[in-house]
Structures are given as structure tokens and as C-alpha cells.
Amino acid sequence: MADSNEMTINLVVLGRTQTGKSAAGNGLLGSSDFESHCSPSSVTTCCSLGRSCRILGIIRRNGCELALRVQVIDTPSYPHSGLSKEQVRDTVRSALARHFGEEGLHLALLVLRADLPLCPDESDHAIQFIQELLGPTWKDFTAVLLTHADKAEEAGFSEEAYLHSASSTLLSLLTSVQNKYIFLDNQKSIIKEERDIVLRKLLNFIRQNNYQALPLPKHSKELN
Secondary structure: OOOOOEEEEEEEEEEOOOOOHHHHHHHHHOOOOOOOOOOOOOOOOOOEEEEOOOEEEEEEEOOEEEEEEEEEEEOOOOOOOOOOHHHHHHHHHHHHHHHHOOOOEOEEEEEEEOOOOOOHHHHHHHHHHHHHHHOOOHHHHEEEEEEOHHHHHHOOOOHHHHHHHOOHHHHHHHHHOOOOEEEOOOOOOOOHHHHHHHHHHHHHHHHHOOOOOEOOOHHHHHOO
16 A cells, blocks of 8 residues: 555456457556557567556545555466466566565456366466466465456356356366456456446455465565
8 A cells, every 4th residue: 555545456467368368457457558459479478567547436444435556467478379388487477576576466367268168278277377476375366357258248148157157177266266256348448337346346355365465475586
């Protein structure tokens, strides 16, 4: 918190190429800080930090309204079309240490496409990658963003019907992170009202951790 009337939440977005990871980061910030477009290869090649303006009307504590600031680290995808796993991992570790080394990380957001099935190998690789970044308590500090939810809706799936028909792999992952998930529509820019809803859900996840931030693994700080 920068002052008694302001709260800052620190987020990092992680995921595969073309999941809408950078677009989701832009939506949370209410900006276009991160490059995001359709491409036959991975677009993001390095980590970058985006900061929102002061956001009002989202959070109150002890009866008082607080201004909210959102900080998001956008990351190269994993797997990546031009970088090895080790290169992506070390790049993300260094960025986490550099930007959030003092304050800690509130949530890692694993971005998955709602319109594509989650296969066991993909889930295993994603979990292993996050574990290497965040350490043994990763489940408490990870939420899932299911992007391209509009395509699932066009196919006739409500959120409830989608989860009822989802693969056991996805359901197992959601259970692992204590059902911290949010559906996002990547077809159009997130309007303010939708953004406010998403931010309130994220704040609720953070509240479940008593507003604690995850201390970074020791090796991350060594990279600073």
C-alpha cells in the first residue's frame, strides 16, 4: 500500500502462446501497455510491467473507500516458439524479483483458453512451471483466467454447463487452486463495468489469503 487510502495488488500473467494472456493483462490495467495480436509465433519475448491509474469504487476496508492500483507483469509464453523453458523461467524469475521483490506477489494468473480442451500434458507442464516459479505454496497464490469465453458461450455453454462438461484435467486444476477462476471474453475490450467485476473477484481471492503477498523463492532474489 502506497498510503493509508490506497491499495496496490501485484499480479503476473502466465500461459501458452495465443491464449490472450497479454490482452487479459491490458484488460486488467484498462490500457494497451502490452503488445497483443494474432501471430503464427509467440508475440511476447520479454517481461514488462504495467501499472494502472487509481481506480475508485472497487474496495472498502474498515468502512473507508480505498483507491486501487493494479500492477501486472506480462511474460513470455511457455512453451515459447523462440525461447527455451529455462530462458522463459529465468526471465520471469528475474522480473518477479525486480518488480515485486520487496512487496511480494498477490496472484499468479494462469491464462487458459475456454474454447480449447486442456490436455493432461499441458496441465502438468503449466503446474510444474508455476511450482518452479512460486514454490510449494503456489496453489494459494494462483488463479485461472479462462479466456475466449465468448466462443464457449456461442457454442451454447453457460459457465455452469461448461464446467459440467469440462475435462477431468481442467476440473482437477481448478480444484487444486481452490476454485479460483474467472471467465473472460477476449473478443472485445473489457468495458469498465466488466473490469470492475473481474477486479472484485480477484480482490476476493486475495482476501481469502488475508491480503498476504507471496514472498518470492530465494533463488528469485538472487537474480535481482
